[in-house]
Amino acid sequence: MHGPLPAPAWDDLVRLTERLGLWESDAPFARTFRSVAESGPTQGRRLILVVNGVEDEPSCLTSTGLLLHTPHLVLDGALLAAVALDAAEIRIDVLREDVARSVRHAAADLGHTGIDVRVARLTDPGSDEREHAPFTLLGSSQTYAQLAVGTQRHGLPQQGPTPPPEPPTVLLTVAGHTVIETPNGMPLPYVLQSCGVDTGQGVLVGGYRGRWLAPEWAASVQVSPRLLGPHGSGALLPLPDRTCPVGEAARVARHLVNATAAWCSSCAHRARTVTAALARMTAARRGPVLAGLPAYAHVVAGRGSCPHLDQLSDFMASVHGTFAEDFRYHASGRGCGRPVVGALPLPSPAPQVLPLTGVRPRIGGMARAEADQLLVDRTRCEGHGLCALVAPDLIQLGRDGFPVATATAVIGRQRKRAARAVHRCPSLALRLGS
Secondary structure, rough: OOOOOOOHHHHHHHHHHHHHHHOOOOOOOHHHHHHHHHHHHHHHHHHHHEEEOOOOOOOHHHHHHHHHHHHHHHHHHHHHHHHHHHOOEEEEEOOOOHHHHHHHHHHHHHHOOEEEEEEEEEOOOOOOOOOOOEEEEEHHHHHHHHHHHHHHOOOOOOOOOOOOOOOOOOEEEEEOEEEEEEOOOOEEEHHHHHOOOOOEOOOEEHHHEEEEEEEEHHOOOOOOOHHOOOOOEEEEEEOOOOOOOOHHHHHHHHHHHOOEEEEEEHHHHHHHHHHHHHHHHHHHOOOOOOOOOOHHHHHOOOOOOOOOOHHHHHHHHHHHOOHHHHHHHHOOOOOOOOOOOOOOOOOOOOOOOOOOOOOHHHHHOOOOOOOEEEEEOOOOOOOOOOOHOOOOOOOOOOOOOOOOOOEEOOOOOOHHHHHHHHHOOOOEEEEOOO
């Protein structure tokens, strides 16, 4: 469909990916590509090349759009890489059945290539269903499509001119529902109007790993890869005037915690301090933690053993800087008077959060709590502090006003005080293990 494909050497493709500036998982794709190529087959097993057709951001539809409407382009790029690396198989991971059908039809058009092409349909974007072969190369649909386009437009490095420092167009998902390819340098307001939306209260560029632009800034910027940032997605999310920005921020922060930090015990406590404060602020309830929210968001940065807390911190710093007046209204207990309409797209249903401490491994499909413990559910705790007054020997509050421990052993006469704390908790965040 797109003409005959060359059979490049792997080092030619490495040079091309370097010039195209392709990134995957916070690292240049060329670095990963070179590492896999230099490693060679492991224990006699040939490479499995994996195309990630699952959106990493709930606000993006770029992989879905590419695999639905131009699947041959993605497969061309994957074949280029597979031939150069002598891969045994190309596997395309997708979520939706219509996307799976589109890719299967495109794969059937390839004919005999000597490389198996398989479509794997996952059922949950947050699950760990993917097969982890010992020797794989993972890349997004957009990366492989750019690789194919770069080869067609510029040829391999020794065959054609040097590609420009950045591609002439950028692929965007606007407001979570429209995918558009637009030239670099196009005014941002024009792109939004083309998709039937406006700047509203502000625009989040680069998805939930990006940054917020106030309306006055959004009115004067132009679309470019630099605007989206090296780690941001191609998502543009304008916030409508009819919704509460603090409530929307609370929804996204909760998603970031549930989807990532909640699975990492070293991140969860500090992250949930921020999300619990946001929940109280959305409800226009005063509390000692509210005035210090920006400081708490700053404190979580760099404190985890993974980048989860940094992502939450960056998002909170950006949203607080853009909507500072709304945060002040909510922190004062007055609120802004607007409902939370759910304008920022999130996965549905939301991923479940596993208990962090005080649980044994799952036995027979059930998670059994440790016996004789007072357990704190941080997803419900709102920092009222009544538990520490009722049972000070069992609950100690941290500087943020929340319990320090999530599980405390209960012995002897402590049982009555523990039961009283459970009954008096207004958030129903306490329970006794049995």
